[in-house]
Amino acid sequence: MTTAIPSTFSKKEWDRYVRLGRKLVKKMSGLQFDLGDLMIEMLHERPHGHGEVTEIIESFAHAIGLAPGTLRKYYEVARQWPKAKRRADVSFSVHAELAYTRSRYAKIRKDPLDPFTHERHWTVNEAIRAADRMPHTPTNKEERLAKTRSLLRSDEDAADAVREMLGRPDVRSRVASDHRTRNLMRQAQYEHWDQVEEAVDADEELALEVEEEPEDLSPVVSYDEGPLEILRLLGNFAAFFVSLQKTIPEIHAQDYSEETKEAVLENITKARSFLDWCESAITTGKTDMDKALARLLEDEEGE
Structure with missing residues (x-):
């Protein structure tokens, strides 16, 4: 998977802006580490219990115009990365994603392959992947499926997504050609009709319970007085209808010769x-x- 240069930029223009952006990120990362190191210095040999750390961070953040959470992040990342272990050419954000991974000092020395640009350099996406977490931008089928599963945790959302995807002809074709998927769909049909039948039975039982004086619903044909051949005929029809009602939902014509x-x-x-x-x-x-x-x-x- 690769990312295309936006159509409003030439490759030369884009590359120039990327170089400038990387220089600014390098400067910004240096400042973020500087603030984190400053907090380490301020908290050195001071009491760390009973909320003293939080009080100092919040007070200092307010005094310099930063959000306390932002300053705390700078402090905690700086603590995980001694100056000798940091890479000046790798962003603070990458250091932050790797801050609590095992063997992080060895990991950061080896540049990963960026699947978007096919260059070897650290990105936040690759740092998240190196930390064994789901990257923001999936780059292969397994990650895309995992991302989809994480987004569609609700059965209702998942059902809506499947219904929408089945509107695409190629998706329908691929799903229908998969034997396991067809079996699952048949099973779903059986379960659906079982639920419908249970609901109908429940409604009938409820109707019988609330009906105080049932009406006289005499059968059209009296089973005591009807001709034997008619009774046989009606019995054959009833057996035929019940048999078809159970068998037809099991049909999966795509598998037949x-x-x-x-x-x-x-x-x-x-x-x-x-x-x-x-x-x-x-x-x-x-x-x-x-x-x-x-x-x-x-x-x-x-x-």
Whole structure:
């Protein structure tokens, strides 16, 4: 990953400003260490208990026009970096990020590779990485994913992000082509419908509890008086509906061969023919099998 020079600058102009900026940072770093060293001198051989350090830092910061927290940071970083161990060409900010890492004196002597400029020099980003913390600007896939996970700690935020990302065609394609992801999505569908079913059952139970005088809801067909063939037919429909309701959500067509899909579609056609036959028998009284359905069954028996 690299950073491009802003379009309003030529490379020559940009490089000149970078050199000037680095010189100013070097001066500023020297001043920050100077203030930290001054605090070390002021606190040397003075009582360090009962809030004396905080009182001195706050009073001195107020007197010189600095925020107490800023002055304390200068003091604490300066304490971690004796003058002989500091690098004048490395910023105070880098020293601050490395201040509490092990082997910091050895680490700072070796310039890391800056993945943005491909130069060997210390940056705050690389110092944070050297301290085994998440850098401000991720430079590889693992860091980008880790950064994303840290930002999307809330399930609600994560769900919204996934929903938005699925709006991108290439993302959808990559997700759909991953077998593990498809399995997770199917599992999510099962869990969702289980929750829906539980909610419906709970609503029905609540309705029964609050209903004082249930209405007389006699079935359309009396199971005591209905013809046996009708009762069988209704039972077959009920079993068929329940079976499909459980099975259809488990379908994952992207994993099936064309032959498998064709076999299912042929059975759907056959099912429609049987339903048409049943409808004709009920509405017209004719129970003769349709010729097309008869041929379909004959072809199946022939196989």
